[in-house]
Amino acid sequence: MKFSTIKKSKLLFAIFMLFSSQLFAYQPEFSTAGFYSLPNTGRQAYSMNVAWRFNKGDINNASDKPYDDSKWQVISLPHGIEYLPTEASGGINYQGIVWYRKHFTPKEELKGKKLFLHFEAIMGKCKIWVNGTLLTEHFGGYLPVVVDVTNNLIWGQDNVIAVRADNSNDPSYPPGLSQSMLDFTYFGGIYRDCWLIAHNNIFITDPNYANEVGGGGFFVSFEKVNEKEAIVNLKTQVRNEQKQNFNGTIEYELLQSDGKLVEIAFQKFQAKQGESISTLKSIQVQNPHLWYPELPYLYTLNVRIKNNKGVIVDGFRQKIGIRSIEFKGKDGFWLNGKPYEKPLIGGNRHQDFAVVGNALANSTNWRDAKKLHDIGFNIIRLSHYPQDPSFMDACDELGVFVIVPTPGWQFWNNQPIFGQRVESDIRNMIRRDRNHPSVLLWEPILNETGLWGESKSYSKEIQGNTVNIVAEEYPYKYCYPAGGPQDYFSVLYGGVPQQNKVYFTREFGDGGNVNDWNGQNAVNRVNRSWGEAAMLMQAESYANSLKDVISSFKNSPQHLGGCMWASFDTQRGYHPDPFYGGLMDVFRQPKYAYYMFMSQRDTLIKDASSGPMVYIAHDMTPFSSNNVSVYSNCDEVRLNVFKGGKQYVYKKEKNSTNGITSPIIIFKNAYNYDDFRKLSRANKLDDVYMFAEGLIDGKVVASNKVFPANRAEKVILRVDNEGVDLVANGSDFVTIVASIADKNGNIKRLNNYYIEFQTEGEGHIMGDAEVFANPRPIVWGDAPILLQSTTKAGAIKIKAKVCFEGAHTPIEGEIVINSIENKTPSVYESKELNFLDKIQSISNKSTLSRTQKNDDERKLKEIHQQQERFLQK
Numbered sequence: 001m002k003f004s005t006i007k008k009s010k011l012l013f014a015i016f017m018l019f020s021s022q023l024f025a026y027q028p029e030f031s032t033a034g035f036y037s038l039p040n041t042g043r044q045a046y047s048m049n050v051a052w053r054f055n056k057g058d059i060n061n062a063s064d065k066p067y068d069d070s071k072w073q074v075i076s077l078p079h080g081i082e083y084l085p086t087e088a089s090g091g092i093n094y095q096g097i098v099w100y101r102k103h104f105t106p107k108e109e110l111k112g113k114k115l116f117l118h119f120e121a122i123m124g125k126c127k128i129w130v131n132g133t134l135l136t137e138h139f140g141g142y143l144p145v146v147v148d149v150t151n152n153l154i155w156g157q158d159n160v161i162a163v164r165a166d167n168s169n170d171p172s173y174p175p176g177l178s179q180s181m182l183d184f185t186y187f188g189g190i191y192r193d194c195w196l197i198a199h200n201n202i203f204i205t206d207p208n209y210a211n212e213v214g215g216g217g218f219f220v221s222f223e224k225v226n227e228k229e230a231i232v233n234l235k236t237q238v239r240n241e242q243k244q245n246f247n248g249t250i251e252y253e254l255l256q257s258d259g260k261l262v263e264i265a266f267q268k269f270q271a272k273q274g275e276s277i278s279t280l281k282s283i284q285v286q287n288p289h290l291w292y293p294e295l296p297y298l299y300t301l302n303v304r305i306k307n308n309k310g311v312i313v314d315g316f317r318q319k320i321g322i323r324s325i326e327f328k329g330k331d332g333f334w335l336n337g338k339p340y341e342k343p344l345i346g347g348n349r350h351q352d353f354a355v356v357g358n359a360l361a362n363s364t365n366w367r368d369a370k371k372l373h374d375i376g377f378n379i380i381r382l383s384h385y386p387q388d389p390s391f392m393d394a395c396d397e398l399g400v401f402v403i404v405p406t407p408g409w410q411f412w413n414n415q416p417i418f419g420q421r422v423e424s425d426i427r428n429m430i431r432r433d434r435n436h437p438s439v440l441l442w443e444p445i446l447n448e449t450g451l452w453g454e455s456k457s458y459s460k461e462i463q464g465n466t467v468n469i470v471a472e473e474y475p476y477k478y479c480y481p482a483g484g485p486q487d488y489f490s491v492l493y494g495g496v497p498q499q500n501k502v503y504f505t506r507e508f509g510d511g512g513n514v515n516d517w518n519g520q521n522a523v524n525r526v527n528r529s530w531g532e533a534a535m536l537m538q539a540e541s542y543a544n545s546l547k548d549v550i551s552s553f554k555n556s557p558q559h560l561g562g563c564m565w566a567s568f569d570t571q572r573g574y575h576p577d578p579f580y581g582g583l584m585d586v587f588r589q590p591k592y593a594y595y596m597f598m599s600q601r602d603t604l605i606k607d608a609s610s611g612p613m614v615y616i617a618h619d620m621t622p623f624s625s626n627n628v629s630v631y632s633n634c635d636e637v638r639l640n641v642f643k644g645g646k647q648y649v650y651k652k653e654k655n656s657t658n659g660i661t662s663p664i665i666i667f668k669n670a671y672n673y674d675d676f677r678k679l680s681r682a683n684k685l686d687d688v689y690m691f692a693e694g695l696i697d698g699k700v701v702a703s704n705k706v707f708p709a710n711r712a713e714k715v716i717l718r719v720d721n722e723g724v725d726l727v728a729n730g731s732d733f734v735t736i737v738a739s740i741a742d743k744n745g746n747i748k749r750l751n752n753y754y755i756e757f758q759t760e761g762e763g764h765i766m767g768d769a770e771v772f773a774n775p776r777p778i779v780w781g782d783a784p785i786l787l788q789s790t791t792k793a794g795a796i797k798i799k800a801k802v803c804f805e806g807a808h809t810p811i812e813g814e815i816v817i818n819s820i821e822n823k824t825p826s827v828y829e830s831k832e833l834n835f836l837d838k839i840q841s842i843s844n845k846s847t848l849s850r851t852q853k854n855d856d857e858r859k860l861k862e863i864h865q866q867q868e869r870f871l872q873k
Contacts, residue, residue, distance in 0.1 A: 321437025332557025376601025408446025
């Protein structure tokens with residue numbers, strides 16, 4: 001498929017999405033334990049997230065079934081042990097042992113089924129008991145823990161799952177380094193989803209449980225991929241735990257995104273009692289829709305196991321993206337048989353979020369991917385561990401390449417057990433993520449370990465062996481390990497250029513060593529609260545680094561591009577300050593640099609993720625620069641300064657040596673505060689603004705208008721949800737942002753109010769006053785909170801007001817949102833749910849009505865007129 005064809009297809013897709021969004025809210029679909037449910041197959045995924053008992057600290061007999069946990073707190077998963085302040089670096093988080101216990105009575109319909117508990121991750125080392133029996137012990141906090149519980153449940157009565165998790169320092173498993181020396185924070189707890197997977201005794205295995213090299217579960221790979229045809233290899237492991245041999249058929253049904261049948265294929269097999277067998281079937285797809293970042297086409301593949309009478313006994317859905325990946329030295333990166341004609345530009349991502357640490361809801365991971373996609377990023381490097389499956393699902397759907405790394409950071413332990421656990425992590429991350437079309441590269445080496453001498457015992461031989469492990473686990477085409485500078489990696493992160501290798505800048509833009517003076521005072525590290533001047537400097541710093549990366553690609557496609565460090569502000573272990581170098585803060589609220597990167601995205605298709613844009617990085621305050629910075633990807637930008645004022649015109653000039661356009665346009669001395677003040681004094685406030693237009697081929701294709709904020713009049717509320725509804729599953733949450741605004745809705749950035757929030761209905765605020773979650777201080781005009789759903793769908797009213805209201809303080813704001821029904825079945829005891837802690841709303845309410853506020857506004861006008869008469873004398 002040619003790029004022009006991609007763009008046309010993307011335009012049609014964008015029009016469809018725009019039309020669809022007007023009919024219904026979009027709701028992403030997330031996999032469960034690596035698959036999507038398919039009706040009438042006998043297989044079902046149940047959420048185990050709701051209503052766990054929790055205790056911080058160790059208890060000797062908490063694994064016993066009859067242990068009395070009635071005084072423990074009741075929580076839901078994902079759970080990160082505790083709520084945290086936004087400044088949660090420097091080791092303030094709890095490190096040590098915690099306990100979880102879940103009570104449930106299994107439904108009769110599950111009797112006779114094969115049953116697995118699938119924890120997506122538990123931080124640190126853990127032990128899992130069911131009804132007092134220890135079933136497994138696991139080391140490492142980023143990959144699945146799967147437990148067969150079939151023979152441990154008791155029917156018709158209360159069952160208890162007990163989990164002991166420990167996130168304290170332990171050098172015996174990766175990352176291994178003490179958190180007081182680590183550049184990110186582990187946090188803790190059962191911080192991802194937990195599923196109960198039920199199916200019959202003839203079943204497709206879980207690859208992370210099967211523990212088979214290069215196999216287990218379902219594995220899709222490709223051989224021949226081009227616009228005319230593709231060979232799709234389907235490898236499936238089936239296990240027979242019946243009391244007799246089994247003869248059956250695997251049915252593969254490939255469907256287009258619109259549900260139209262593409263291909264159906266069958267594979268007969270025989271499995272003896274207690275045996276696992278693997279089958280391989282290849283299908284040919286004519287004129288395939290190929291997966292590109294610009295058009296991430298996903299097929300649906302239904303996989304069914306049938307007995308010799310044609311009865312379905314197991315099955316599920318997979319989402320398949322057909323694509324080929326090749327790296328050709330000086331010819332660069334080839335996608336689907338053709339050179340990829342633009343650089344791979346993206347960011348590094350840590351998984352932590354404000355207040356909740358690592359315990360993100362699936363929707364939050366999806367929104368993170370969406371925000372990065374909408375900047376124009378086409379690649380994300382995960383730092384420095386495999387991340388939530390929902391983030392991988394989102395990248396498949398949105399069209400963002402991913403580099404998946406094994407856990408590690410500047411540490412190696414020569415004890416054999418450490419190396420064995422590193423190898424286990426590499427194998428299991430590939431087994432978990434191998435079917436995602438978004439995976440571009442595997443990073444099997446421990447980040448910055450041995451690269452610059454941080455751990456000399458992490459030898460070249462050990463690093464080279466990781467390449468062999470990747471090849472064993474993915475023994476097919478289009479699989480590439482990244483690392484370096486050693487030459488045995490397919491894609492190098494550094495070293496001496498070689499003719500047959502391509503290079504990628506894994507981290508660009510950050511200014512120095514993690515802990516020297518230069519690094520800690522680098523201009524790219526800017527907290528959003530520091531305001532306009534600091535954020536402009538950050539954007540300029542990243543723009544210079546970005547130009548260098550693009551220039552390198554322009555000079556030679558052998559340099560693929562790079563990922564900036566880092567996408568979001570993130571917490572650190574060793575340092576008391578968070579990393580402030582994100583394009584967005586810990587609540588994912590944007591800084592100027594976000595829009596600067598957006599100015600580099602494609603202009604040809606006008607949708608949310610590409611297309612023309614123009615953004616005025618200026619807030620028209622008394623302290624704003626006389627120079628006006630504008631970010632745009634248009635050929636020409638016109639800036640109009642107040643109504644009837646001067647118009648500035650800038651045509652982007654291309655550097656004659658490498659053809660790179662500047663990401664930043666600066667209109668010098670375009671802003672004069674006194675000019676605006678005079679218009680204001682003349683009661684011409686509506687004339688006070690800056691208006692920018694972006695033009696391509698002489699036509700206006702984008703615009704942005706900025707007004708200065710006047711007197712703070714009100715609190716306004718918005719939902720930062722990327723168009724995705726809040727799900728009533730007891731775990732989902734969404735960011736609600738309160739802002740101080742003037743009467744016209746212009747955000748007043750320069751104020752220091754604290755905002756109190758209260759809720760009514762089926763939701764509550766996460767965190768409390770102890771971590772400054774509520775009330776929240778205003779930061780650059782905004783005060784975000786996290787709103788979590790209950791298990792009942794319904795309306796949620798959120799109110800926000802300034803603390804210490806007075807006759808002239810801004811009036812309170814209000815917004816109502818609705819959570820939607822959870823379609824995934826959940827397992828919990830109703831009586832346990834009744835004990836879930838309810839975070840109480842702040843009870844005091846405003847004593848000032850809106851009518852009284854209007855009366856006060858009339859009085860203010862009288863005062864203004866009085867002041868004018870005084871100044872005229």
